Amino acid sequence: MALELKQQALRNGVRYVRSYGISDTSETREKDSWLIKNDKAIDCKALKFYHLVEDWELSQFHIGNAIIGINYDRTSNILLGMDILKDWDIHIGKSAVTGVITFLGCPKNEINPGYIQALEEEFLLYTKKAC
Secondary structure (H helix, E strand, O other), X not given: OHHHHHHHHHHOOOOEEEOOOOOOXXXXXXXXXXXXXXXXXXXXXXXXXXXXXXXXXXXXXXXXXXXXXXXXXXXXXOOOOHHHHOOEEEEEEEOOOOOOEEEEEEEHHXXXXXXXXXXXXXXXXXXXXXX
């Protein structure tokens, strides 16, 4: 199914970029350039396609409209990237309550007194309650 979606994105001219991780080599990048230049983009595993997602919800949070990057060749867990997280207030650290590393995040436009209270309790952050 992912291959079909990638073929469809290429046929429809969906904008893409080559996206690499820290372990990718210059040889990989050169091979990918060759694939794209020789009309074999379908075989390039580094392509990230940009898609508009409208009225999107993530868990119970309304994200709204967002442009997200999708790599159809990924075989591991989906990563939530900066294209979404840039609009969130995010805190990661050792919880004062449980002693384990904890993630608390909230869309910036939905920060509320409950979220502020959770930050104060979990991380002993004392905030100016502007909500």
